[in-house]
Amino acid sequence: MPLDPQLRAMLERAATVPAIPLSQLPPAVVRYGFLASILAWLGEDYEPLPLAEVREHTIDGAVPVRIYRPDATTPSLPVVAFAHAGGWVLGDLETHDEVCRHLSHALPAVVVAVDYRRAPEHPYPAAIDDYWAAVCWLAGHAAELGGDAGRLAVIGDSAGGNLAAAAALRAREAGGPRIAVQALAYPTVDATLDCGAQEGGSYLTCGEGYGLTLSMMRWFVDSYLPDPADRTASDASPLFADLSGLPPAIVATAEYDPLRTEGERYAHRLARAGVAVTHLELDGLVHGFLYQTRISHAADRAREAFIGAVREALGSRLGDLTEARA
Template identity: 45%
Template sequence: MALLPQLLGAVRGTTARTLMKLPRPVIARLAGAPVVINGRTLDPEMQLLLRLQQLEGPAVETLAIRRGRKQIVAGSKVVGGSPPIGAVTDRTIDGPGGPLALRFYTPRGLTGPAPALLFFHGGGWIYGDLESHDAMCRFLAEEAQVRVVAVDYRLAPEAPFPAGFDDSWAAWKWVTSHAQGLGIDVDRLAVGGDSAGGNLAAIVAQQAVREGGPAPAFQLLIYPATDFLNTSESRMTYAEGFFLSKAFMDLAEENYLLGNEDKSEARLSPLHQDVAGVAPAYVVTAGFDPLIDEGKAYADKLRDAGVQVEYVCEEGLIHSFANMVSLGRSAPRAMRRAAAALQRGLS
C-alpha cells in the first residue's frame, strides 16, 4: 500500500504527457468550453492540465509543508522531465546560515569564460529546491547557451525572512568573486528566477546597485512576485482555479514573514524601491496568474526609470508554466522565447 501514491502519480504523469501530444483540436475538445477572462482565452493545454490537477487530490496548500514540498518536486518531474545537458555538478559553499548548496549546469559544447545565469527557484519561499527546478535550469542552459548556477536558499518556516534573501545575496557575492575559476565571464552574469525566485533576483539586482557593484548584466524575471503589500486586482481575479491560489499565497506569507516586517522594505518588495541603474530585464508574466499585475507594474517601473526592459505577457498561460518545459507545446514555446531573450541580453 505504501507504493500506491507513487504508482498513481506515475500513471497520472504518463496520462498528462500522452494527452499533451494529441492534436490541438482534440486537446481543445477535452479541455472543455473556452475560459475567457479580461479578453484573454486560457490556452487549451493549460485548461486540460488544470482539469487533470483536480484529480490529483488535496491542493498543496492544504498539506503539511514537508509533504507539500515532496508533491511539488514530483509534479515538476512530470511536467519538466530531464532535458539533456552537457554537465551538472553540485557543490557547497559557506552561507550565512551554514552550508549553502549550488548546482552548476554547463550546456553541451560550451567552453572557456562564458555568460551565466545565477538562478533562484520559485515556491513561495516555503517550497522548491534544486530538484524542483532542475528541468527549467537544464532547459535555460541549453537553449540560451549559458552556464546556470542554481541556489538552494533556505526555506521558511524553518528559516523565515530574511534568510532567503541573505542566502541569495551571499550566492551572488560568492559567484562574482569566484567567476574566473568557474568559467564565468563576470561581465555577462545575469540573475533570474520564477515567482518567489523572481522576487529574489530583482532584489539582488537592486542591492548590487546600492552597494556599488559588481552588478548583474541582465535580469530574467519570470512572473516575479514584486509587491508584498498585495494591492493588485489580479490577485483576486485569479485567486482560485489557475494553479497558484490565494490560499497558497497566504500560506507562503504567513510562514515567510514573522508579522512585524515593513512589507514595503527593500528585501521584500522590489516594486517599491528606486530602480534607477539596475540591469536590463526581460519580464514575462502569464495571462491567468494572480501575479500578472505586479509583474507588469515592475516592468513599467523599470521602463519609466530608463531601464531597458522587454515585457511579454504569455496571454493564455498559467503560473508555473516555466516548469513545463517538457509538456505540450505552449509552455516550451514560451520558455524558448525567454531563453532567447536571456541569450540576447548576455551577447
C-alpha cells in the same frame, strides 16, 4: 486570449483531486507534492539533458548550489545565478533541474542554481541572504568556472524572481557586483498582496482556478514574512523600491496568473525609472510556464521567448538593451 487547451486539461485533472489547505499540512508534505507534480509533468520518458558538467558545491560551507556547464571547451560563457520558484517555502535543486539544464544549454551559460534556505523554518531574510551570497560568489569565481563575470545574469521564477530582483537592488546599493541583466519570470514583487487585489487586478480575476491561488500566496507570505512590518522592505517587495540605476530587465508575465498585475506594474515602474526593460506579455498561460513545457506547447514557446530575450541581452553591450514595452 483563451487559456491554452493543454494547460486547461492539466487544471481540470488537478481539480478532480480534493484540495487540502496548505496551512493544514506540514511544509515537508507540500514540498514533496510540488516535486511530485513537476516530475509527473516531465513524464516517465523524460531523460535529463546531458551537459559537459553538472556538480554540487557549497559556498562558504553554508549555501548549497548546483553548477551546470554546457561545454567543457568554450571559455568565457555568460554566468547565471538562478533562484527557483516555490513561494520561498517549496522547490529545490531537483524541482528546477530540468529548467537549469535547458537554460545552460540554450543560452549557453554557466548556470549556478541556488538551494537557498526555505521558510517557515528559515524566514526572511534567509532566502535573499543565501541568494545574494551566491551572486557575490559567482561574480568572484566566474573565471574559474569558465565564465565571464562581465556577463552576469540574475534569473528567477516566481519567488525566485523576487530574489533576483532583490539581488539587483542589493548590487546597486553595494556598488557591485555588476549585473548585466535581471530576468524575472512571473515574479512576486509585492509581498503585501495589495497590488493585484485592487479593482481589476489579477488576484481578483485569476485568484482561483488557475493553479496558484490567492490563499496559497497568503500562506507563502505568512511563512516567509511572519512580521508584516517586513513586507514593504525593498528586498521583500521590490515593487515599492527606488528602481533607478538598476540593470536592464526582462519581465515575463502570464495572462492567467494571479501575479500578473504586480509583474506588469513592476515592468511599468522600471521603465519609468529609466531602466531598459523588455516586458513579455504571454497570453493563454498560467503561473509556472518555465517548468510546464512538456505538457504545453504554448509554455514551451514562452520559455524559448524568455530565454531568447536573455540571450539577446547577454550578447549585447549593456546600453544596447533599449526596448521598453510597458
